Amino acid sequence: MxxxxxxxxxxxxxxxxxxxxxxxxxxxxxxxxxxxxxxxxxxxxxxxxxxxxxxxxxxxxxxxxxxxxxSVTATGPHDVQAVALTPAHRLVGAGTGRARYEADAAWTSPDGRGATGTVAVPGGTVPGSTVGIRVDDAGLPVSAPPGAVRxxxxxxxxxxxxxxxxxxxxxxxxxxxxxxxxxxxxxxxxxxxxxxxxxxxxxxxxxxxxx
Structure with missing residues (x-):
């Protein structure tokens, strides 16, 4: 043994x-x-x-x-309503495999000027639908700051x-x-x-x- x-x-x-x-x-x-x-x-x-x-x-x-x-990255974030101009387009992230949807949309910037661009939208969005987005003082879309957990x-x-x-x-x-x-x-x-x-x-x- x-x-x-x-x-x-x-x-x-x-x-x-x-x-x-x-x-x-x-x-x-x-x-x-x-x-x-x-x-x-x-x-x-x-x-x-x-x-x-x-x-x-x-x-x-x-x-x-x-x-x-x-808290200071985005200059004056504002929540506005954008109108989708195109149907939601599905995109898959390289390496992650996660799907997201984007569409061309139009909205009114905080200074009253009209703006257009590509924004993130829910899947199934159709032209004419309204989606909430966040923009800075210049009216450009900005991402929401990460949460406390992240x-x-x-x-x-x-x-x-x-x-x-x-x-x-x-x-x-x-x-x-x-x-x-x-x-x-x-x-x-x-x-x-x-x-x-x-x-x-x-x-x-x-x-x-x-x-």
């Missing part, structure tokens, strides 16, 4: 790293480089934890900014992207630090082996020269 490996036995616990980093373990066999490795891991974990509220604040600020942008989703995406970027930077910095510590450990091991190996093997520097 094969024993199932214990994840807790393979991955040092947070408490172990805390004790090693702050010299609270009382273990004389723990090397300074091991303590440096624990400090690097704890710093990376702390950086990722601190990134969460920072990104949440960025998402909140993004939500406020997007709502403000949406704006919140956009802000959340911005926050997630910011968190992903910060987490990637922290992990990359941790990798560089751990690699440097591994190289230092290898050099220290080679130096110690050069000093102790002759004592363990019984060889002497003279044996090396004569061999």
């Amino acid at each position: 094969t024993a199932v490996p214990d994840p807790a036995g393979r991955v040092p616990r947070l408490r172990t790293h805390l004790r090693q980093a702050f010299r609270r373990d009382g273990n004389p066999l723990v090397r300074p480089i091991d303590r440096a490795r624990s400090r690097a891991l704890l710093s990376a974990a702390l950086g990722i934890v601190l990134a969460l509220p920072c990104c949440a604040a960025a998402a909140t600020a993004g939500f406020v900014s997007l709502r403000h942008r949406d 704006t919140a989703a956009e802000a959340a995406c911005l926050g997630l992207l910011a968190f992903g970027g910060l987490a990637a930077l922290v992990i990359a910095a941790l990798g560089v630090r751990l690699t440097a510590l591994d190289h230092r450990a290898d050099r220290a091991w080679q130096h110690s082996w050069g000093l102790l190996e002759p004592l363990w093997s019984g060889r002497t520097p003279r044996d090396d020269r004569t061999g």
Whole structure:
């Protein structure tokens, strides 16, 4: 029967790293480089934890900014009634597969001038039908600003992207630090082996020269 490996036995616990980093373990066999490795891991974990509220604040600020942008994008939106001049024409969005309908229509702009153009209409619209549209001060059709749900989703995406970027930077910095510590450990091991190996093997520097 094969024993199932214990994840807790393979991955040092947070408490172990805390004790090693702050010299609270009382273990004389723990090397300074091991303590440096624990400090690097704890710093990376702390950086990722601190990134969460920072990104949440960025998402909140993004939500406020997007709502403000949406409120001032359209200059003086006005709801007017347009008269369809042609039947509704069905269009299918490329990539989305969603269908929408458009028709040529005429309406009166806010300054009293007549205007014509292509506007979104319900399916089944026939010439002479009236549809409600939104226009700016110049009488040009404008789209309705996105709702709060869509704006919140956009802000959340911005926050997630910011968190992903910060987490990637922290992990990359941790990798560089751990690699440097591994190289230092290898050099220290080679130096110690050069000093102790002759004592363990019984060889002497003279044996090396004569061999």
